[in-house]
Amino acid sequence: MKKATGNENSQTQSMGPEDFRHFVRYKLRNQVQNFAVLYIEELIREEITELCGRPGERKKSRDLAHRGGSQPGWIIMDGQQVQIDKARAEKRRRRNFPVSICGSLRTQ
Numbered sequence: 001m002k003k004a005t006g007n008e009n010s011q012t013q014s015m016g017p018e019d020f021r022h023f024v025r026y027k028l029r030n031q032v033q034n035f036a037v038l039y040i041e042e043l044i045r046e047e048i049t050e051l052c053g054r055p056g057e058r059k060k061s062r063d064l065a066h067r068g069g070s071q072p073g074w075i076i077m078d079g080q081q082v083q084i085d086k087a088r089a090e091k092r093r094r095r096n097f098p099v100s101i102c103g104s105l106r107t108q
Helices: 006-013 017-052 100-106
Strands: 066-077 080-090
Touching: 017 066, 017 080
Parallel strands: none
Antiparallel strands: 066 080
16 A cells, blocks of 8 residues: 655545545646636737737838737636736737737637
8 A cells, every 4th residue: 555645645545535526626627727828828929929020020010019018817717707917019009909819718
């Protein structure tokens, strides 16, 4: 019989099957949510690159927006609001140019 190593193993060994199932679901849901947030933030960065060009690159067109830093934002995931780091893009006379992926993720 293996010895329990660490808090998590000793906690799960003393659980009943139903409690263990809930524990695993909670851990998996949490991990999937973290990966999804990272993926969505990467999608936003890709969209900002399309709108503004690559960082440090000279603007070849006047239609390109400028990077405007980032701000806290949120999306709806599994019926709950989840906080994300939302990058901003700005056009010359229009501040906080909307990033389309954020709007579509808020309505789901």
